[in-house]
Amino acid sequence: MIPNDPHVGDFLAESGRFVSHLTRSTFAMVLAGGRGSRLMQMTDWRAKPAVPFGGKFRIIDFTLSNCVNSGIRRIGVATQYKAQSLIHHLQRGWSFLDGRFDEYIELLPAQQQLGENWYLGTADAVYQNLHVLRRAHPRFVMILSGDHIYKMDYGRMLAQHAQNGADLTVACMEVPIEEASAFGIMAIDERQRITQFVEKPADPPCIPGRPQRALASMGVYIFDADYLFEQLVRDADTPGSGHDFGNDLIPHAVAHHKVYAHNFRESCVGTGASGQPYWRDVGTVDAYWEASLELTKVTPELDMYESQWPIWTYQEQLPPAKFVFDDDNRRGMAVDSLVSGGDIISGATVRRSLLFSRVFVHSYSEIEDSVILPKVDIGRHSRLRRVVVDKHCVIPPGSVIGFDPEQDRQRFHVTKKGVTLVTPEMLGQRRLHIR
Numbered sequence: 001m002i003p004n005d006p007h008v009g010d011f012l013a014e015s016g017r018f019v020s021h022l023t024r025s026t027f028a029m030v031l032a033g034g035r036g037s038r039l040m041q042m043t044d045w046r047a048k049p050a051v052p053f054g055g056k057f058r059i060i061d062f063t064l065s066n067c068v069n070s071g072i073r074r075i076g077v078a079t080q081y082k083a084q085s086l087i088h089h090l091q092r093g094w095s096f097l098d099g100r101f102d103e104y105i106e107l108l109p110a111q112q113q114l115g116e117n118w119y120l121g122t123a124d125a126v127y128q129n130l131h132v133l134r135r136a137h138p139r140f141v142m143i144l145s146g147d148h149i150y151k152m153d154y155g156r157m158l159a160q161h162a163q164n165g166a167d168l169t170v171a172c173m174e175v176p177i178e179e180a181s182a183f184g185i186m187a188i189d190e191r192q193r194i195t196q197f198v199e200k201p202a203d204p205p206c207i208p209g210r211p212q213r214a215l216a217s218m219g220v221y222i223f224d225a226d227y228l229f230e231q232l233v234r235d236a237d238t239p240g241s242g243h244d245f246g247n248d249l250i251p252h253a254v255a256h257h258k259v260y261a262h263n264f265r266e267s268c269v270g271t272g273a274s275g276q277p278y279w280r281d282v283g284t285v286d287a288y289w290e291a292s293l294e295l296t297k298v299t300p301e302l303d304m305y306e307s308q309w310p311i312w313t314y315q316e317q318l319p320p321a322k323f324v325f326d327d328d329n330r331r332g333m334a335v336d337s338l339v340s341g342g343d344i345i346s347g348a349t350v351r352r353s354l355l356f357s358r359v360f361v362h363s364y365s366e367i368e369d370s371v372i373l374p375k376v377d378i379g380r381h382s383r384l385r386r387v388v389v390d391k392h393c394v395i396p397p398g399s400v401i402g403f404d405p406e407q408d409r410q411r412f413h414v415t416k417k418g419v420t421l422v423t424p425e426m427l428g429q430r431r432l433h434i435r
Contacts, residue, residue: 019155022162023071026154027138027225029129030063031122032146033080033110038284040413041423042390045431047079049146050086052373052391053282054295054304054311055340055356058089060146061313064105067144069269069309070154073103074136077146078125080110093314108132121243127232138225143245145219149291149302150279151269151309157222157262167227167257170194170250171220173264173279174213180204183216184246186254186261194259199246218264218279221245227257269309272301286417289388292354292371296336318342318357330363340374348378362397370402390423392431 036048043051049060060077067075079086087107097103108129110119119125126133126143133141140161142154152171161169172186185204187196196205197217207213223231231249235241241248253259268277278301282288294300304311318341323332325347334350340357347363356374361367365382372378372389379397386402389395401408402420413421424431 019159020071022140022158023155025139026072026074026142026158026222027133027136027140028067028072028075028142028144028154029126029133030060030067030075030077030144030146031125032060032077032086033083033119033125034147035081036147036283039282039288040285040421041425042285042288042388042421043082044423044425045082046085047081047083048283050083050089051282051288052356053149053288053292054302055338055354056315057311057313058086059149059282060086060089061093061311062149062151063144063146064094065309065311066150066152066154067142068097068312070152072142072154073097073101074138075105076108076129076132077105078108078110078119078129080119080125083109089314093312096312106132121248122245123232123235123249124243126228127236127243130229130232133225134229141223141225141228143219143221143223147283148219148279148281150218150264150277151302151311152220152264153267153269153309154220156267157220160262160266161222161260164192164260165258166222166260167224168250168253168259169222169262170197170259171218171264171267172215172261173218173277174207175216177204177206177212177214180214180216183214184219184250186215186217188215188261192261192263194254194261197246197250197254197259199244199251215261217246217250219246221250222262270303270306272303273297273299274301276301278302284415285388285413285421286415286419289371289386289415289419292388293352293369295354296338296352298336316341316357321345325363356391386418387420387422390421392429393422393424393427394429395422395427 032049036043051059053059094105184199186194187205204214264277280291282291321339321343323345325332330347332345332347336352337350338354342358343355344360348361348365350367353367353370355372358375359372361378362380368385370384370387373391376389376393378395382395382399384401405414408414408420412426
């Protein structure tokens with residue numbers, strides 16, 4: 001039993017031995033089955049967690065890296081929608097965990113194990129894999145989303161959960177009240193115990209004394225394992241339930257059990273220029289483009305260069321990026337940009353852009369404020385501005401994209417903020433690979 005003393009709690013939260021004992025006793029369930037339809041055609045062939053991000057990563061790499069760096073190395077990944085790209089990435093990039101030390105990532109595709117239904121909701125995805133959880137004999141279970149970008153030490157949240165003797169702890173962050181309707185919003189008392197939880201409310205409750213701010217759920221939950229198992233069975237047997245954590249399990253837990261909030265500020269790893277904890281839901285093309293372009297700034301909000309909390313991924317063996325030609329009208333150069341391995345900038349100019357691996361930009365082309373995914377070929381004399389180009393696109397020579405929204409809408413998808421999404425299908429090209 002952990003002493004209920006705030007000073008002892010501070011000591012325990014800083015104790016590596018205590019936290020490592022908690023993390024070793026934890027199983028993480030990553031929910032990675034969603035399509036992410038707001039990303040439009042980017043998720044026609046892949047689930048949202050498999051979408052490339054940051055020049056060399058996939059979105060799910062951030063959640064999985066948080067687990068491994070926190071010492072949680074028993075992980076299940078529940079997949080459903082068009083999971084082949086995600087499965088392929090996990091098999092290649094996340095096979096380094098050693099089963100001899102009871103470390104593993106277990107893929108859990110929807111298999112209709114308890115009936116004729118696929119996963120019916122977030123809670124049902126865990127319920128259908130109860131046998132996997134019980135076999136692991138964890139003391140705690142973390143429920144995580146596989147489609148958010150952030151760096152978080154889960155060990156600190158586990159320490160608070162154990163100190164409080166909580167049945168459930170929900171990670172939260174502060175958001176502007178005008179954005180709160182997009183989240184699960186909670187109200188708390190002076191001891192951080194949650195007194196109300198409402199999923200995507202039209203009239204969200206604010207933080208007491210701060211009418212312009214609200215506490216939003218991050219989709220990061222810690223359950224005592226036995227309590228979770230009991231609640232999943234209860235929810236599965238409840239007529240009319242949507243079998244969802246935000247709509248069903250958490251509101252019931254708040255009303256009947258000990259549920260606490262954990263402030264992300266206490267466990268975030270690093271902050272950017274603003275000094276604020278970094279968390280992004282890149283669930284729309286605009287949000288994806290904005291988060292990607294943030295990375296090109298001199299001091300980005302997300303520090304990918306910090307070595308103490310690395311982001312793990314599959315890394316293809318590629319030659320260095322190459323910049324060729326230095327004539328006045330044909331100079332290979334990139335400014336305020338991220339350029340990845342295997343790229344060739346041949347007499348072209350790249351400004352404020354993010355290029356993934358194996359991108360070839362041919363001579364006399366200009367790329368500005370754009371995100372170019374892997375294995376894209378951009379023909380000579382092309383001009384691209386404020387575009388997201390999906391994998392395997394071949395941009396014909398002389399293309400002009402991102403300058404005339406009305407013309408672009410005839411062939412491509414143009415967002416409300418004027419970002420143009422280009423995919424092979426929009427170019428009349430056959431997508432040979434979906435990975």
